[in-house]
Amino acid sequence: MVRDAETGEVICTNCGFVLSDPTEQYAAPVPRRTEEGLLESQSGPPGRFSAFDKNLSTIISRAQASNRNISADERLQLWRLRRTQLRASAGSSMARNLSRAMSQLRGLSGRLNLPEVVTERAALMYRRALNKGLVRGRPINGMVAASTYAACRLTDVPRSLSEIAKASGMSRKLLAHYYRALVRSLDVTMAIEDPLKRVSKIASRAGADSQTEMLAGKILREAIRLRVNVGKDPDGLAAAALDLAARIRGSMVMQRDLAKAAGVSEVTIRSRMRDLKTAAKSLGLPDVA
Numbered sequence: 001m002v003r004d005a006e007t008g009e010v011i012c013t014n015c016g017f018v019l020s021d022p023t024e025q026y027a028a029p030v031p032r033r034t035e036e037g038l039l040e041s042q043s044g045p046p047g048r049f050s051a052f053d054k055n056l057s058t059i060i061s062r063a064q065a066s067n068r069n070i071s072a073d074e075r076l077q078l079w080r081l082r083r084t085q086l087r088a089s090a091g092s093s094m095a096r097n098l099s100r101a102m103s104q105l106r107g108l109s110g111r112l113n114l115p116e117v118v119t120e121r122a123a124l125m126y127r128r129a130l131n132k133g134l135v136r137g138r139p140i141n142g143m144v145a146a147s148t149y150a151a152c153r154l155t156d157v158p159r160s161l162s163e164i165a166k167a168s169g170m171s172r173k174l175l176a177h178y179y180r181a182l183v184r185s186l187d188v189t190m191a192i193e194d195p196l197k198r199v200s201k202i203a204s205r206a207g208a209d210s211q212t213e214m215l216a217g218k219i220l221r222e223a224i225r226l227r228v229n230v231g232k233d234p235d236g237l238a239a240a241a242l243d244l245a246a247r248i249r250g251s252m253v254m255q256r257d258l259a260k261a262a263g264v265s266e267v268t269i270r271s272r273m274r275d276l277k278t279a280a281k282s283l284g285l286p287d288v289a
Helices: 072-089 093-112 116-131 140-154 161-168 172-186 196-206 210-225 234-249 255-262 266-282
Strands: 018-020
Touching: 093 116, 093 140, 093 161, 116 140, 116 172, 140 161, 140 172, 161 172, 196 210, 196 234, 196 255, 210 234, 210 266, 234 255, 234 266, 255 266
Parallel strands: none
Antiparallel strands: none
16 A cells, blocks of 8 residues: 555556555655755645635634733734634635535535545536526525435436435435526536436335346347337336346346336336337347236
């Protein structure tokens, strides 16, 4: 194992796998020479959009203001500077809103086990929405959840709308409303969700074997080629592909277990299965009831 002194990552020398994310380094890093020949260095934690102040503000702590090694006049001046700094950091309503939103975003990311890149993208989208006035009149947790779902879509991290709605404590319908408002206001173009990324998770939850999972992926790839997936819920398509693959192989996978694992109804699975039978027929697979 080696540690990258510049990024703080712990890397396996055999396979190159990164064992841990970059850590916050409070000591000054090794100075580097720039193109102009000057040395540059940085101290403190790295700047992050998910931090209320992006980790760029200067904080005068209570211990610093109460330091007995300095004179009484200097302590009084530090207390005045501390009071001014606290008022300035949370003086406006926008700053208070951002502080609460970033705290909720970190909590939601932790519950969903999201990577740091998704959290940072969600924080950036929320900041853009706040600057455009989109958050006014809407709950903070709703816009945070919508930003998180949009960030998952943009970074290809498989998290469904239902999962994020459940983790944020709101209805799926309400979250979908906030998400549409966010995407429309920020003029973000979203790609069609790939149902192939949902197959493994649903198969694991429903207890489907690996052969059924592989056949379901084959059916879905053919369905994408035939554009059967356009306008369809990816969770419903993935569950229907697994159900169809299990029927073709004669595997014992219950439809209600697939519906529960995907967060859809059995009616949805049966409807999507009728669409996927075209792809199965194109692959030369046997027709099933």
